[in-house]
Amino acid sequence: MLTLQDVSMHFDGVIAVRDLNLAVPQGQITGLIGPNGAGKTTVFNLITGVNRPTSGSIRFREYELTCLAPHVITRLGIARTFQNIRLFSSMTVWEHIQVVLRPRRDLRAWEVSEQILDLFELTPHRDRRAVTLAFADQRRLEIARALATAPQLLLLDEPASGMSQSEAERLAEVLLKIHRQGVTLFLIEHDMSVVMNVCHHIVVLNFGEKIGEGSPGEMQKDPRVQEAYLGETQS
Numbered sequence: 488m489l490t491l492q493d494v495s496m497h498f499d500g501v502i503a504v505r506d507l508n509l510a511v512p513q514g515q516i517t518g519l520i521g522p523n524g525a526g527k528t529t530v531f532n533l534i535t536g537v538n539r540p541t542s543g544s545i546r547f548r549e550y551e552l553t554c555l556a557p558h559v560i561t562r563l564g565i566a567r568t569f570q571n572i573r574l575f576s577s578m579t580v581w582e583h584i585q586v587v588l589r590p591r592r593d594l595r596a597w598e599v600s601e602q603i604l605d606l607f608e609l610t611p612h613r614d615r616r617a618v619t620l621a622f623a624d625q626r627r628l629e630i631a632r633a634l635a636t637a638p639q640l641l642l643l644d645e646p647a648s649g650m651s652q653s654e655a656e657r658l659a660e661v662l663l664k665i666h667r668q669g670v671t672l673f674l675i676e677h678d679m680s681v682v683m684n685v686c687h688h689i690v691v692l693n694f695g696e697k698i699g700e701g702s703p704g705e706m707q708k709d710p711r712v713q714e715a716y717l718g719e720t721q722s
Contacts, residue, residue: 488513488671489534489565489640494543496529496695503529504695507543511640516662516672518682518703521692522716527675528570530692531642535567536560547640564639568629568646570675574617580604580628581613587635599635607631607661623654627661634665641665643674647681659685683707691716 489511496504504526511517519527532538534545536557545552550563575583584603588596604610607627612620617628630646646662647655659681666672666685676682682689683703691699691706693715699706706712 488548489673490544490546491530491534492544492546494530494533494545495541496526496533496538497541502695504533504540507692507695507697509690509697509700511671511673512688513639513671514669515687516666516674516685518686518689519673519675519692520677520679520682520689520706520716521698524694525692525716526695527692528644529695531567531644531675534560534642535565561636561638564637565642566633566636566638566640567642568633568644570644570648572625572629574625574629574632576618577616579614579616580609580620583617583628583632584635587632603631603635606634606664608657623650623658626650627658630661634670638670640671640673643672643676645675645677647676647678650678652680655681 491507491509494504494507495502507530519530521527529538533540534552536552536555540553547563547565552560581600584600585596588599604613607630609624609628609631612624617625620628626646630643633641647658650658655678662672662685686703689701689703689706690697691712698715699709699712
């Protein structure tokens with residue numbers, strides 16, 4: 488579904504991503520993990536058109552993404568959330584979903600909005616301004632808004648960040664429900680319980696380079712991954 492081939496990104500001489508090759512298969516949940524500063528969010532920014540790579544190719548289905556604007560990439564079927572929550576302070580929960588659905592001219596916009604709010608357990612908060620929600624609910628709302636664009640591929644940047652263990656477990660259940668609806672997921676996450684419980688495939692970055700790739704079980708046993716990341720988090 489999504490492939491990156493020999494992708495590099497330089498910022499003023501600093502190499503954030505170096506010769507990266509990876510694939511996100513359709514119908515799976517792929518995790519992108521690594522230490523802070525490994526280049527994970529940069530990869531998401533390159534995929535979604537926030538930044539253009541210094542070199543390399545990024546393809547989504549038959550489309551080359553490297554020269555496309557973010558709004559065009561969204562229309563092709565890719566949606567994302569951000570590491571820092573980006574909600575509209577003056578808008579209610581309901582309005583956050585409606586503002587996405589209206590441009591689609593979806594005749595079922597009302598019904599779809601209800602279904603999305605119910606999926607994320609946000610229906611009781613539908614008339615509240617988003618900024619008054621608890622942090623975990625704001626996280627869920629941001630994912631709900633992205634899902635309202637009807638993406639084929641959903642990119643999630645640390646969706647469980649700042650959540651308690653029980654909140655992260657509830658979120659993992661929602662991610663699995665989204666996957667069962669036919670949406671392919673690609674997520675950055677530091678909560679290893681979420682990664683190991685939902686991901687089919689994991690890519691590991693360190694200093695902008697891929698150092699490991701495989702199933703959750705394989706990555707847990709990989710010595711390079713242990714040294715660079717997993718061992719660090721367990722110490």
